[in-house]
Amino acid sequence: MNGLLWAAAGTGFTFSMTTLGAAVVFFMRKEGQSEKVQKAFLGFAAGVMIAASVWSLLIPAINEAEALGRIGWIPAAGGFALGVLFLMGLDKAMPYFLPEPEREEGVRRGLKRSGMLIFAITLHNIPEGMAVGLAFALAAHNDSSVLLASAIALAIGMGIQNFPEGAAIALPLRQSGMSRAKAFGLGTLSGIVEPVFGLLTVLAAGAIQPLLPWLLAFAAGAMLYVVVEELIPEAHLGEGHMGTVGVMLGFLLMMILDVALG
Template identity: 45%
Template structure:
């Protein structure tokens, strides 16, 4: 079945393929958010483990699916060959740094909001925090599908599908991470679910823009791949990992990270 999916995505317009792939990742976010219909509270150890898993997937995807192909497809030798990856990675991290300082948001395990001061409700701030995660994730999928269509060495349809699957897997706990805290604050089950899935609506948009940009300006592909990687690593270090260190389940979060990394690495190498 997976071979059929890969063949189908390879046969259609790459922008449409990126859109379909991120509809899948969005759907898994919604699936995670739907747990509020079945549970009244969340187990903190499980929650921290899931967040760690998310971080592991993102770090593995950043190297195996993004940085490594970016370096492989760059021209030159030695330090010259790594310049596009260095430049893209730096500006990707810088972009998320700026977004983190400007966009009002509230992390799940923290009490103080970040970004510009605003009277926005806590619900909105929680959704925006996870939305920040999803911008580089959607961009990464779109850029990789665009690279495959452009025929760049190092960009494969299997790798693009593996990336989408990995991001979808780590989106599941992200949907849960938004919906369940809202439920604990007294928000209805449906509204908690709605806001949880809404946090990933940006992924198909970012994917379409990423695929279009690469197809329109092909020389930017290695820079774009590294840009997405830099943005994802910034999210992991600045947000995901600190969120897992606020309670006594740090070892569980660490093992979740290791598991997520292994799964994402295995999928990328196996499918790519």
């Protein structure tokens, strides 16, 4: 029971940090919706997702697999490929879920990009929440203060990393014309899966742990597909380097957070 309570507190913190990141949308100046600013925000989201895919997902997937006595690159590569294939299929299917009047090319592209961005970061939050829940489950099972301290540190690190991820959803959505409240709400909802799956993992820790490397890598593949297929091309339409600057800043920020707090 202690493990469940600690996991609820830990994943609740990570969720609250996603919410705080999404709240940045309320502090944006009243737009002149500059195309350069939109490219910068799309690039920022892409940079955050690239760094998160490597340091938050693929490297932990390899380490987790090796800790279970497996060859680290197999679940990392296999899960990654499955994530790419899954998003590729979703990409093909998504236009058919849009209402008929909204299938004009410009609107369709914007809606598809927004939907895939939300889906990818939400998907990435699922194994992160599971990792936090599993850390607290192991600490409670072994009644270890050392493991508990490690689980708390993991939750704090994940939470701080979630701040730019919440912003990475809300800011591009706002720049694409969505209201502040709706952009904030969707950014916040992307993080609610962390406490949900964190608690489920505590309740089913024995069954979940062997699958975690595959789930982490699956989320990485899905995120990178969205980055390459949607975000970077949109960030670099036309002239200028704002999209590139956004990618570099997002990557740099997320890399520093992942390495410093990991």
